[in-house]
Amino acid sequence: xxxxxxxxxxxxxxxxxxxxxxxxxxxxxxxxxxxxxxxxxxxxxxxxxxxxxxxxxxxxxxxxxxxxxxxxxxxxxxxxxxxxxxxxxxxxxxxxxxxxxxxxxxxxxxxxxxxxxxxxxxxxxxxxxxxxxxxxxxxxxxxxxxxxxxxxxxxxxxxxxxxxxxxxxxxxxxxxxxxxxxxxxxxxxxxxxxxxxxxxxxxxxxxxxxxxxxxxxxxxxxxxxxxxxxxxxxxxxxxxxxxxxxxxxxxxxxxxxxxxxxxxxxxxxxxxxxxxxxxxxxxxxxxxxxxxxxxxxxxxxxxxxxxxxxxxxxxxxxxxxxxxxxxxxxxxxxxxxxxxxxxxxxxxxxxxxxxxxxxxxxxxxxxxxxxxxxxxxxxxxxxxxxxxxxxxxxxxxxxxxx
Numbered sequence: 001x002x003x004x005x006x007x008x009x010x011x012x013x014x015x016x017x018x019x020x021x022x023x024x025x026x027x028x029x030x031x032x033x034x035x036x037x038x039x040x041x042x043x044x045x046x047x048x049x050x051x052x053x054x055x056x057x058x059x060x061x062x063x064x065x066x067x068x069x070x071x072x073x074x075x076x077x078x079x080x081x082x083x084x085x086x087x088x089x090x091x092x093x094x095x096x097x098x099x100x101x102x103x104x105x106x107x108x109x110x111x112x113x114x115x116x117x118x119x120x121x122x123x124x125x126x127x128x129x130x131x132x133x134x135x136x137x138x139x140x141x142x143x144x145x146x147x148x149x150x151x152x153x154x155x156x157x158x159x160x161x162x163x164x165x166x167x168x169x170x171x172x173x174x175x176x177x178x179x180x181x182x183x184x185x186x187x188x189x190x191x192x193x194x195x196x197x198x199x200x201x202x203x204x205x206x207x208x209x210x211x212x213x214x215x216x217x218x219x220x221x222x223x224x225x226x227x228x229x230x231x232x233x234x235x236x237x238x239x240x241x242x243x244x245x246x247x248x249x250x251x252x253x254x255x256x257x258x259x260x261x262x263x264x265x266x267x268x269x270x271x272x273x274x275x276x277x278x279x280x281x282x283x284x285x286x287x288x289x290x291x292x293x294x295x296x297x298x299x300x301x302x303x304x305x306x307x308x309x310x311x312x313x314x315x316x317x318x319x320x321x322x323x324x325x326x327x328x329x330x331x332x333x334x335x336x337x338x339x340x341x342x343x344x345x346x347x348x349x350x351x352x353x354x355x356x357x358x359x360x361x362x363x364x365x366x367x368x369x370x371x372x373x374x375x376x377x378x379x380x381x382x383x384x385x386x387x388x389x390x391x392x393x394x395x396x397x398x399x400x401x402x
Contacts, residue, residue: 011178015185015204019197024204058123061089064133071123071140082132088121091143092134098325099130100295104263106144112295114326124148128295129323177210260400261390265297267304268371268391274383280310282384286376288313289331289338292321297372297388328374339377343367346375351382363387 009032016025060068062081071089074080079095082088088101100112103125112128115121121134123143140146185203188196223243230237237243254260270279277285287305290298291312305312313333321331327348328341339345343363346352352363352375363373363385371387393399 011207015200015207019200019204021201021204058087058089062086071143074136074140076136076138078136079133080136082121082127082134084127084129084131086127088123088125088127088134090123090136090140091138092121092136094119094121094132095135096133097131099132100128102126102128102296106148116326129293130325177207180210181206254400260396261392263390265300265372265388266391267301268387268389269366270384270386272384274378274381277383280308282376282386283308284310284313285333285338285378286340286384286386288318289321289329289333289340292318292331293323293329297374300388336378337380340374342372342374346382349375349377349380349382351375351377 009028013025013028016022016028058071061071061074061078062068062083064079064081074090080089080092084099094115094117096117098114098116101115101121102112103122106122106124115132120137121132123140124145181203184206185200188199226243227237237246267283270282272279272282283305287302287310290301292298302312317334319332321329323329324339324341324345327345328339330337330339330341332338339349343352346363363375366373366385366387369389371389373385373387375382376384376386
């Protein structure tokens, strides 16, 4: 084996005890024990970061017959059910149904992704609105979440060029220190036995002072702590070698959603195209219908109404609520048919055709500014449009400037 820091500390402690320097021996043990404790504490944080990622993986999967089984017991090719609000248990392909899926836990993308038959699903994502049936394409050990955990674990063990250099240096330096201390402790006994004990004490001091433990321990601990802190902030860095690359970085490309932005929709603008409605009445209508839906935009629209002190319509005023796959939602409100949806719904209803007044052109302008636009129709007539946007974080400008 290679003589390491533990060996040096052991020799120094035994030597100190041998010459009666018990206080020095105790000090070495306490200080070295403290450094070991700090090291274990740092690595424990890294393990907790991995544990947080493990929580993304569902424990069970629902089969077609309604039985719940552990994901480890589900073979490839099994048809499983994913109900609204449930996590996708394994990677697979949608075979029946359509819905929107929240992928924020894996990708950081706050905008739900529409899924229909033939589309792929990733384990750990959350089904939001519709009922889905999917056929699994891999086992639990090979799922997206399992690969993510494996990446984090590899990141903890990958060594940078600096760590490898320190390790090579310690392999040469440590034996040299031991050899020098041995000569310092033994040669004086031959030359001048009367003062040899002082040289023996100096040899033990050399073992402790010249020990490369600070260098050897501090380098990997620095990387482990950095990787752990990054993981707790949902940043995956694939090892110390990439940390060093970040230190030499000249240009940075950053994902916008959830990184520079808050990751939540906010009502940015609303335009009324019918004299029968005002901002408050249109917001009341939209929020009341959206209150029956389950996607993130619906939650934020209801929150926008509450911020503006707009009361929702009574639940009994809304009936026949329906999700229009890939387009939006519809419901009967006090006997009127209300439709709220994206450009596909608007195009089908003829609301995107330019009018002489140009009162339906706001959607194009908002879309050019990266907003999510929705059209609102009552009994087939366009009554308004609104834009939702993921607002920038308050600290985004300062962070980019730095």
